[in-house]
Amino acid sequence: MSELFLNAVTKRFDGTTVLDSVDLTVRSGEFMVLLGPSGCGKSTLLRIIAGLEMPTEGNVVIDGTEVTDVPPRERNLAMVFQSYALYPHLTVAKNIAFPLKTAKVPKQETIATVERVAASLGLTELLDRRPGQLSGGQRQRVALSRAMVRDPGAFLMDEPLSNLDARLRAVTRTELIELHKRVTKTFLYVTHDQVEAMTMADRIALLNKGRVEQVGTPEELYDSPQSVFVASFLGAPPMNLFDADISVEAGQLVATVGEVVVHLGIDAADDGIINARRLTLGIRPERLRLDDRDDHTRPAQPPSGIRLPAVVTLTENLGGDVLLHVTVDSVTLCARMSRVGAARGLGVGSEITLSADTSDLHVFDPENGRRLHWQHPAARPVHPQLSFT
Ligand SMILES: Nc1ncnc2c1ncn2[C@@H]1O[C@H](COP(=O)(O)OP(=O)(O)O)[C@@H](O)[C@H]1O
Numbered sequence: 001m002s003e004l005f006l007n008a009v010t011k012r013f014d015g016t017t018v019l020d021s022v023d024l025t026v027r028s029g030e031f032m033v034l035l036g037p038s039g040c041g042k043s044t045l046l047r048i049i050a051g052l053e054m055p056t057e058g059n060v061v062i063d064g065t066e067v068t069d070v071p072p073r074e075r076n077l078a079m080v081f082q083s084y085a086l087y088p089h090l091t092v093a094k095n096i097a098f099p100l101k102t103a104k105v106p107k108q109e110t111i112a113t114v115e116r117v118a119a120s121l122g123l124t125e126l127l128d129r130r131p132g133q134l135s136g137g138q139r140q141r142v143a144l145s146r147a148m149v150r151d152p153g154a155f156l157m158d159e160p161l162s163n164l165d166a167r168l169r170a171v172t173r174t175e176l177i178e179l180h181k182r183v184t185k186t187f188l189y190v191t192h193d194q195v196e197a198m199t200m201a202d203r204i205a206l207l208n209k210g211r212v213e214q215v216g217t218p219e220e221l222y223d224s225p226q227s228v229f230v231a232s233f234l235g236a237p238p239m240n241l242f243d244a245d246i247s248v249e250a251g252q253l254v255a256t257v258g259e260v261v262v263h264l265g266i267d268a269a270d271d272g273i274i275n276a277r278r279l280t281l282g283i284r285p286e287r288l289r290l291d292d293r294d295d296h297t298r299p300a301q302p303p304s305g306i307r308l309p310a311v312v313t314l315t316e317n318l319g320g321d322v323l324l325h326v327t328v329d330s331v332t333l334c335a336r337m338s339r340v341g342a343a344r345g346l347g348v349g350s351e352i353t354l355s356a357d358t359s360d361l362h363v364f365d366p367e368n369g370r371r372l373h374w375q376h377p378a379a380r381p382v383h384p385q386l387s388f389t
């Protein structure tokens with residue numbers, strides 16, 4: 001199992017900066033997903049780790065040894081690409097054995113290794129077939145097996161599922177998670193797909209325009225996004241984000257959106273928020289509720305709750321859930337809730353009140369998009385360690 005370490009890696013192509021001083025540690029044995037929009041530099045970063053591309057500046061370190069100038073085959077890494085690049089005229093067994101043949105491993109040892117690796121990926125029955133007779137998922141497992149026979153310290157995978165249809169992608173996702181548990185190797189997995197990242201990663205590194213925006217567990221990125229970019233990249237539908245004018249009433253922040261006044265329940269003296277005149281506020285669609293005062297089955301509204309008078313402009317039926325698109329003055333928001341609850345019967349033009357807890361509110365600096373660290377008042381006296389940092 002290898003630990004991968006990037007120190008201030010910068011890559012420029014013809015003067016264009018594609019990676020900008022990237023620091024990253026992939027811990028030994030972890031499943032790290034490198035996530036980001038198309039063109040943000042994911043493949044370039046993976047190729048630099050593999051040794052297929054040289055960084056313009058910075059270093060690549062594997063297991064404590066600098067390898068920036070070490071050729072790819074001496075780095076003990078296996079790379080799996082989107083196109084599996086299997087040899088169509090060779091059987092599955094011969095495809096898997098190929099790297100061992102190239103390395104002149106004795107025949108008996110090759111056969112034993114191929115059988116062991118094929119069995120671990122459930123390919124024993126398919127060893128005599130050719131790639132053309134396999135499903136996409138099976139081909140992918142052959143490509144993985146071929147990468148595994150050399151017993152690499154880490155697997156580097158570049159969008160390996162993007163050629164599969166949606167159903168097979170979901171199945172293969174689960175297979176990869178199980179595979180990682182079984183082989184206990186370091187995985188660095190590149191994707192632009194947030195669902196793959198959320199479901200598979202021990203940790204996600206989110207890349208934006210060649211810079212690392214945030215590294216953390218899927219829950220950390222989803223629950224405490226450190227920037228507007230992270231907040232809007234993870235989540236479907238994405239987090240509602242809107243700018244509001246800020247004033248102070250009785251020591252508490254009050255947001256104004258056009259004619260609508262929202263009491264945020266945030267202490268005006270809180271660090272990081274002092275003197276703010278304008279803030280970018282964020283709230284996830286699933287954290288907005290219908291405020292139904294007559295519905296006694298719901299818990300009473302907490303005193304610090306947010307209330308937003310809204311008009312429904314569109315409803316989208318997702319089956320179990322419904323998306324309510326609403327306007328709050330000039331701002332458009334999306335709320336996600338169960339279709340069978342109080343949302344039933346709402347349509348275009350319905351006037352409603354949406355509510356949320358202040359602890360569900362994300363606050364960002366509108367100038368640079370960075371998260372502002374405030375602490376939810378309810379979290380302070382009981383659990384001082386529970387902060388929003
Ligand atoms: N060999 C190259 N020469 C010039 N530009 C390149 C080269 N490889 C990648 N790029 C550019 O670098 C940027 C990042 O590419 P890439 O790493 O492939 O992004 P991603 O994998 O995140 O989609 C893109 O703008 C791409 O056009």
Ligand SMILES: [Mg+2]
Pocket residue numbers: 042043044158
């Ligand atoms: Mg790519």
